[in-house]
Amino acid sequence: MVLAVRAAHCGTEMLRDSDPPLTPEPCMHRHRPASEKTQDISHLLASIFKELYTTDIIGRDTVANLEKSRGGGNDYHEKYVAELQKVHAEYSRRMAEASMLEQHIAEARARSTVAEERALSRTVQEVGDMYFSLGLPPVKSTFKWCVDNSLLKQHHLICPEDYVTEQQLLTKAPKGKSAPSFANPTLSFTQHVSRSSQDDDYTEIPPPERTAESILEESEVSLTLPSTPESSTRVIKSIKKSGPSRKVVWKEELGGSSLSEERAAVAKLQERHNFLRNPRFLPPHAHRGGKSLILPMRKVERMVEGKRVLVEESDPLEAIPVFLANPAIVFFNDYRVGQIYETTLELRNLTATSRHVRVIPPSTPYFSIGLGKFPGEGGIVAPGMSCHYTVRFAPDSLADFEDFVLVETQALYPLVVPIEARRPPPILTLPSVLDCGFCLAGGVKITEFLCQNEGLSTGRFCIMPKKMWPAANFRSVTTVGFTEQPPFGICPSLFELHPGQATIVEVAFFPSSFDTFTQIFSIVCDNCQVKDITVTGTGQIIALQLLSISEGEDRPALGEPRDLTAEHFVRFDAANPHSVTQKRLLIRNTAHIALPFHWQIMMPNLQPLMPEEEIKPAKIDYNMATDGAFDINPRQGTLAPLQDHAFTLSYCPQELKDYHSVCHLVLRDIPDPPQETSGDGADRPAQRRAAVNDVIVMEIEVKGSTEHYKVLLEPYALHFPGESVTGTTIKRRFKMWNNSRTHVVFHWERLSDHHIMEVEPPTGVIEMNECCDLELALTGGEPGSHSLRLDCRIEHHDEPVTLVVQAAFKGPRVCINIPSLDLGLLRLGDHAKSTVHITNTSHLAASWALQEVPDRRQELSREVSQISVEPCRGLLPPLGGCNVDVVFRPSVCQRFHTILELAVDRGCGCHLSVQANVQLPQVCLLSCELVFSELYVGVPARGTVRLFNQTLLPASFCWGEVSTPPLAAPHSRPARRQEHVHSARLSV
Numbered sequence: 001m002v003l004a005v006r007a008a009h010c011g012t013e014m015l016r017d018s019d020p021p022l023t024p025e026p027c028m029h030r031h032r033p034a035s036e037k038t039q040d041i042s043h044l045l046a047s048i049f050k051e052l053y054t055t056d057i058i059g060r061d062t063v064a065n066l067e068k069s070r071g072g073g074n075d076y077h078e079k080y081v082a083e084l085q086k087v088h089a090e091y092s093r094r095m096a097e098a099s100m101l102e103q104h105i106a107e108a109r110a111r112s113t114v115a116e117e118r119a120l121s122r123t124v125q126e127v128g129d130m131y132f133s134l135g136l137p138p139v140k141s142t143f144k145w146c147v148d149n150s151l152l153k154q155h156h157l158i159c160p161e162d163y164v165t166e167q168q169l170l171t172k173a174p175k176g177k178s179a180p181s182f183a184n185p186t187l188s189f190t191q192h193v194s195r196s197s198q199d200d201d202y203t204e205i206p207p208p209e210r211t212a213e214s215i216l217e218e219s220e221v222s223l224t225l226p227s228t229p230e231s232s233t234r235v236i237k238s239i240k241k242s243g244p245s246r247k248v249v250w251k252e253e254l255g256g257s258s259l260s261e262e263r264a265a266v267a268k269l270q271e272r273h274n275f276l277r278n279p280r281f282l283p284p285h286a287h288r289g290g291k292s293l294i295l296p297m298r299k300v301e302r303m304v305e306g307k308r309v310l311v312e313e314s315d316p317l318e319a320i321p322v323f324l325a326n327p328a329i330v331f332f333n334d335y336r337v338g339q340i341y342e343t344t345l346e347l348r349n350l351t352a353t354s355r356h357v358r359v360i361p362p363s364t365p366y367f368s369i370g371l372g373k374f375p376g377e378g379g380i381v382a383p384g385m386s387c388h389y390t391v392r393f394a395p396d397s398l399a400d401f402e403d404f405v406l407v408e409t410q411a412l413y414p415l416v417v418p419i420e421a422r423r424p425p426p427i428l429t430l431p432s433v434l435d436c437g438f439c440l441a442g443g444v445k446i447t448e449f450l451c452q453n454e455g456l457s458t459g460r461f462c463i464m465p466k467k468m469w470p471a472a473n474f475r476s477v478t479t480v481g482f483t484e485q486p487p488f489g490i491c492p493s494l495f496e497l498h499p500g501q502a503t504i505v506e507v508a509f510f511p512s513s514f515d516t517f518t519q520i521f522s523i524v525c526d527n528c529q530v531k532d533i534t535v536t537g538t539g540q541i542i543a544l545q546l547l548s549i550s551e552g553e554d555r556p557a558l559g560e561p562r563d564l565t566a567e568h569f570v571r572f573d574a575a576n577p578h579s580v581t582q583k584r585l586l587i588r589n590t591a592h593i594a595l596p597f598h599w600q601i602m603m604p605n606l607q608p609l610m611p612e613e614e615i616k617p618a619k620i621d622y623n624m625a626t627d628g629a630f631d632i633n634p635r636q637g638t639l640a641p642l643q644d645h646a647f648t649l650s651y652c653p654q655e656l657k658d659y660h661s662v663c664h665l666v667l668r669d670i671p672d673p674p675q676e677t678s679g680d681g682a683d684r685p686a687q688r689r690a691a692v693n694d695v696i697v698m699e700i701e702v703k704g705s706t707e708h709y710k711v712l713l714e715p716y717a718l719h720f721p722g723e724s725v726t727g728t729t730i731k732r733r734f735k736m737w738n739n740s741r742t743h744v745v746f747h748w749e750r751l752s753d754h755h756i757m758e759v760e761p762p763t764g765v766i767e768m769n770e771c772c773d774l775e776l777a778l779t780g781g782e783p784g785s786h787s788l789r790l791d792c793r794i795e796h797h798d799e800p801v802t803l804v805v806q807a808a809f810k811g812p813r814v815c816i817n818i819p820s821l822d823l824g825l826l827r828l829g830d831h832a833k834s835t836v837h838i839t840n841t842s843h844l845a846a847s848w849a850l851q852e853v854p855d856r857r858q859e860l861s862r863e864v865s866q867i868s869v870e871p872c873r874g875l876l877p878p879l880g881g882c883n884v885d886v887v888f889r890p891s892v893c894q895r896f897h898t899i900l901e902l903a904v905d906r907g908c909g910c911h912l913s914v915q916a917n918v919q920l921p922q923v924c925l926l927s928c929e930l931v932f933s934e935l936y937v938g939v940p941a942r943g944t945v946r947l948f949n950q951t952l953l954p955a956s957f958c959w960g961e962v963s964t965p966p967l968a969a970p971h972s973r974p975a976r977r978q979e980h981v982h983s984a985r986l987s988v
Contacts, residue, residue, distance in 0.1 A: 063088045101155055108147035115142040322355060322409045323347045325417045326386075330405070332393050332421040334457070341393045345369075345417060347407060348386035355381050359389055360406035367403045367419050368392045393421055398527035423527060426459030426497065428452070430523070436488070436509035436537035438592040438641070443671035443692070445509045445537075452502035460496045460526040463505075469522045469530065485519045487511050488535045511539025512674040542667065543590040544697050547644065550584040563604040563662050564615050566701035572651040574705045578796035579742035581704070585632075585647040587665075589639040598636035599647075600664040601625045604701065628652075629659040630702050653706040665698035709797045710739035711746070711766075718776060720807035726780040726906050727844055729756075730807070733775050736792070738766040745795035748774075754781040757790055757805065780809030782906055811907030812846035814838055814876060823888050823896075823916035827953055831889040832916060838884055838902065840876035847905035849873040850884055850912075852898055866890055867898060867914060890918040921955035924948050 045053045066081045119139040124131050144160030152159035301308050326346040335341055349355050356379060361369045370390040374381060381387050395401065400422045407415035430451045439445035453459065464471065465485040482489030489508040497503060511517060518536045525531075546568060554571040556562055562569070575581050589595060603623045609615070631650045639645055653659060669692040714735040724730050738744050744766050748759035756779035766772045776790075785808040791800040816838050823832040840846045850869045870885045890896060900912040926946040935941050949955050 058084065058088070060088070097155065101151070101157070104151065105147065108143060111146040112141065112143040115146070320411070321350050322411045323357060323381075323407060323415055324350050325407070325415060328417070330391050330417060330419040332401075333423060335393065335395050335398075335421060335423065337395060337397060339395075343391050343393075345389045345391050345405065346386050347372075347381070347389070347415075349381040349383055352383050354383065355409055357381060357387060358408040360408065362403035362405060362419055364401065364403045366394060366396070366401050366421070368394075369405060391419060393419075395421060398423055400527075424456035425527060425529060426453045426457055426461075426499075426525060427455035428461075428497075428523070428531075429454060429502075430505060430533065432531075432533055434507055434533055434535045436507055436535065438538045438540045439509050439511055440593060440671055441511050441513055441539045441541055442674040443510070447507045447509065449505045449507065450502055451497070451505045453497035453499055456499050458496065458498045461494070462524045463490050463493050463521055464524070466520040466522045466532060469524060482506075482508055483521075484508075485521065485535075487517050487539075488519050488521075488537070490521060490535070507535060509535075509537040511537065514539050514541045538592065540591045540593045542595065542670065542695070542697060544595075544639070544665070545588045545590060546698065546700075547586040547588050548584075549586075561604075561606045561660075563699070563701045564607060564609070564620060565605065566662050566699045568698075568700045570649065570700060570702045572702070572704035574707045574741060575651060575653055576709050576741050576744075576796070577653055577656060577706055579652065579740075581651045581742070583649045583651075585649055585700070586644055587639075587647065587698070588644045589641060592641045594641055595639040595670075596637070596668045597639055598666055598668065599632045600666055601630055601632075602662045602664055604660055604662050625661045627654070627659055627661070629654065629704065630661045630663065632663055649700075649702065651702070651704045653704060656706045656708070658706070659704045661702055663700045663702060664696050665700075667695050667697050669693075670695040707741065709744055709794055711744055711792075711794055711797075711801050712737045712739065713801060713803055714771075717804035717806070720778070720805075723808045723810045724780055725842070725844055726783055726809045726811040729777050729779045731775055731777050733773060734803070735771045736766060736774055736801075737771045738768060740768060743767045744797075746772075746801075747793045747795070749791050749793065751788065751790055755779060755786065755788060755809075756781065757788060759790070759792070759803075776803070776805065778805060778807060780807065783809050783811040783908065812840060812842040812844040812876075812904055813908045814840050814842075814846050814848050814902060814904045815910050816902060816912050818912070820913035820915070821886060821900075823914065825917045825919060825952055826888070826890055828890060828893050828918050828920050831887060833885055833887045835883050835885050836912065837881055838876070839881035840879060842907070843878045844907070845878060846876045846907055847873075848876060848909065849903045849905075850900055851903075853901045853911075866896065867900070869900065886912075886914065888914070888916055890916065893918045893920055919951050919953060921953045922950040923955050923957055924950055 042053075063084055066084060116139050119142075123139065144164055147160065149159040149161045153161075301310055303309075324347070326348065330343060330345055332341055332343070347357055347359075357372070359369060359372065361367075368391075370392070372379070373388045375385040375387065376382065389405075391405070393401075401420070403419045405417040405419060407417060409415065428451055430449060434447070434449060436445060436447045463483055465483070479493055482491040483493035487510045489510075491506045491508070492503075495503055509517075516536070516538045518534060521533050521535060523531045523533060549568070549570060554569050556569055570583060572581050572583070601624065603621075603625050605620050607619060629652060631652070633648045633650065649663070651659070672691045672693065714737060718732050718734060720730055720732065736746065746764060746766065748762045750762070751757040756777075758777055760775045760777060764772055778788075780786075786806070788805045788807070790803045790805060792803065793800050816836055818836060821834055821836065823834060826832050838848065838850070850872055852865050852867055866889055868887045868889070870887065871882075874882060876882060886900070888896070894917075896914075896916040896918060898914050900914055902909040902912065924947070926948050930943045930945050932941050932943055947957065
């Protein structure tokens with residue numbers, strides 16, 4: 001099948017390539033088959049190749065007709081026909097090759113299947129029933145030995161040698177011993193010389209009582225005799241078996257060779273009478289003349305020569321069909337006016353006798369029948385043969401035609417062959433009732449209906465009012481655009497639809513009043529069929545009703561200013577700024593048509609009127625409200641027919657003042673009331689555009705007032721008794737009441753400068769007339785008594801709500817184990833170091849710093865401090881302590897006194913007084929002179945000098961000689977008494 005499809009597609013492309021360009025036609029899509037097991041792939045080919053596959057090709061009949069039309073003076077036609085013949089010849093060749101290949105592959109597959117099944121059966125016989133349960137592989141495929149691989153390769157197809165790689169082992173067939181050819185007897189020797197007995201398949205000769213006449217009598221039942229010697233032998237055998245066994249005496253008298261010759265003579269005699277008997281011109285119910293070739297014969301027991309024999313006979317009361325018409329009904333289903341169509345009627349003889357036939361032509365002028373074509377001469381139709389008549393049809397319209405052909409034979413009743421000409425009528429999906437629905441009076445509504453031709457033939461249709469049918473011609477009733485029958489119009493009035501094609505039929509409905517309208521139109525087809533359709537519609541008017549207002553509709557106070565045209569009045573209670581108050585409005589659309597709408601918030605018309613004074617429309621101003629206090633939702637949309645619609649009217653004031661507005665419900669695109677027409681047909685409502693405007697159908701006056709938010713704290717101030725430790729959090733609960741008209745949104749600020757003060761929850765919403773439990777958390781940062789203020793911001797409220805808080809705090813306390821530090825006496829150049837212990841007496845961690853008081857340093861006029869602390873700062877855990885080294889390095893002799901300040905971060909510290917005495921060792925002589933009264937040369941003298949240590953410091957001393965200038969040499973005089981003065985230096 002795949003090869004045939006490929007070849008057909010290839011040939012189709014060749015034909016299309018040689019054809020001149022045809023008129024483009026729409027691609028016809030094929031439907032997917034409903035069955036999943038079908039092998040039809042035409043829908044796939046149509047979706048891939050589109051018009052290349054679905055367009056009709058030039059067939060054999062077209063080529064034959066073009067060949068007959070050759071011989072004119074058109075050279076292009078001659079060339080076109082010649083090329084077309086070449087293409088068609090190539091197409092036929094390829095189709096023949098494809099059919100040959102397909103048949104070859106199918107035969108090879110069948111042979112392969114038979115061989116595989118035979119091998120499988122042998123294997124199953126050897127193994128047994130356990131073969132299938134063992135899971136063994138199937139037998140080896142024999143397809144490659146059954147198909148011609150060279151033939152497939154020649155046509156560029158895949159053959160088994162392309163994918164089967166195993167090689168067949170070449171083995172030689174075993175050789176046997178055969179007799180030489182010269183030893184075999186020849187045909188001439190066998191027939192003329194040989195005396196050996198041969199099996200000629202003949203049985204014993206029937207007894208003498210069975211003559212040729214008796215055999216012919218028995219053949220009258222079946223009208224035939226055996227046509228071959230074998231069949232004659234079978235007849236003789238059956239007679240032999242059915243008759244009584246008699247001993248043939250002459251068989252014993254004849255020899256073997258004489259018996260064979262006698263048998264041959266009998267066989268030749270039987271062949272002369274073995275022919276089909278033809279009892280002609282017998283009535284259908286006559287004996288041997290009315291046997292039917294299609295109806296079964298009944299078997300009846302008859303006595304033949306004293307024996308009961310089953311004989312086949314026909315029922316004389318049963319009507320035997322003599323001729324069979326093909327087709328049984330001559331049918332024409334596709335025709336056009338002015339064309340002539342032909343078909344062939346075949347009459348086949350169904351009896352065992354040759355028959356004459358007489359055909360009476362149709363009675364209507366649209367059908368005619370030609371001369372018959374008989375299989376032989378003389379107008380006789382032999383058994384099983386048929387004659388042919390040509391039936392012609394010439395329609396003058398696309399209507400349905402019926403007639404019949406009468407066939408007279410030797411049968412009791414004639415054969416009637418109906419003739420019908422019936423085009424498949426176009427079937428439109430247009431309903432019989434076109435409901436246009438509802439439309440406002442004065443407006444025009446266009447309704448579209450899909451009209452599709454689901455029939456199998458093309459049709460042209462004309463739509464007109466029923467009162468205009470029948471019409472002389474379509475031109476007098478068709479119009480450009482809409483064909484009108486007020487208040488309806490239909491477009492198009494004239495259209496044509498091919499099978500499967502669709503168009504949109506537009507129906508215009510233009511009612512003039514509140515009523516239901518119905519008109520009847522006729523759809524006339526070109527096949528003389530007429531269908532009436534009813535067009536209906538209902539005219540509507542605007543009808544809205546305000547059903548209810550939540551909390552009811554209010555009444556204005558006496559003397560209160562009102563809007564001049566407002567129908568309803570709604571007052572909102574006093575509200576807080578930026579709060580939203582809502583009321584629900586319920587409006588019903590009592591009309592059967594959807595109405596598009598939108599709301600407008602307008603400023604009121606507050607013009608004073610005198611009693612019984614009429615409102616003048618010219619004095620009414622329409623100005624949009626700009627304050628934005630009122631809103632309605634949904635703002636725009638569509639009012640569904642016969643339904644209630646809920647609207648939410650919201651009041652949201654922005655400032656502290658009174659608000660006053662009017663809500664207008666405006667319907668969009670409302671047609672103007674219909675006007676009276678002149679009646680001359682010049683005004684065509686279906687083709688004109690209806691004048692539409694926006695219409696105010698409802699006015700609702702709204703008012704509202706505003707007041708401040710009322711938020712109170714309970715209590716308004718918080719006092720924490722006693723002293724609290726800094727760094728710890730103390731909490732106190734309080735309440736916030738909302739006495740406003742609406743809920744409030746609050747936000748508490750957070751204080752974190754020196755103290756941390758916050759409220760939990762910091763933000764929230766308090767509904768109207770309810771309170772919120774809050775908790776103040778205060779963490780002291782500095783010791784002492786404090787008065788704090790914490791603000792709460794109210795959304796949309798200018799002034800905050802303030803909470804006053806009073807509390808006293810104390811920080812960590814760190815002390816030194818000694819009140820003062822005396823470093824004692826120090827030698828200048830030495831340093832003194834002392835250790836002090838500081839203790840955190842509180843339950844808080846204390847960050848401390850020990851340093852000299854800066855003011856004290858300035859009093860001593862020193863830029864660099866002589867005293868240092870190691871470590872000078874740190875962090876003490878609760879109730880913890882540490883040692884601090886105080887180191888003093890004096891720079892001058894002095895009596896040192898300073899103050900060290902122990903500072904505690906956010907806590908209480910103390911001071912430490914430090915003093916020291918810095919000196920240098922100082923020694924003096926109690927007597928500054930040592931006088932030796934008597935000294936002798938060479939005699940040592942000794943004197944005593946007393947030293948006095950003027951300080952408390954130990955002093956080391958040493959004596960040294962003071963260098964003085966040399967004295968003048970004494971004059972050499974006689975020895976005499978001399979006085980010497982010496983100085984000594986004492987170093988400490």
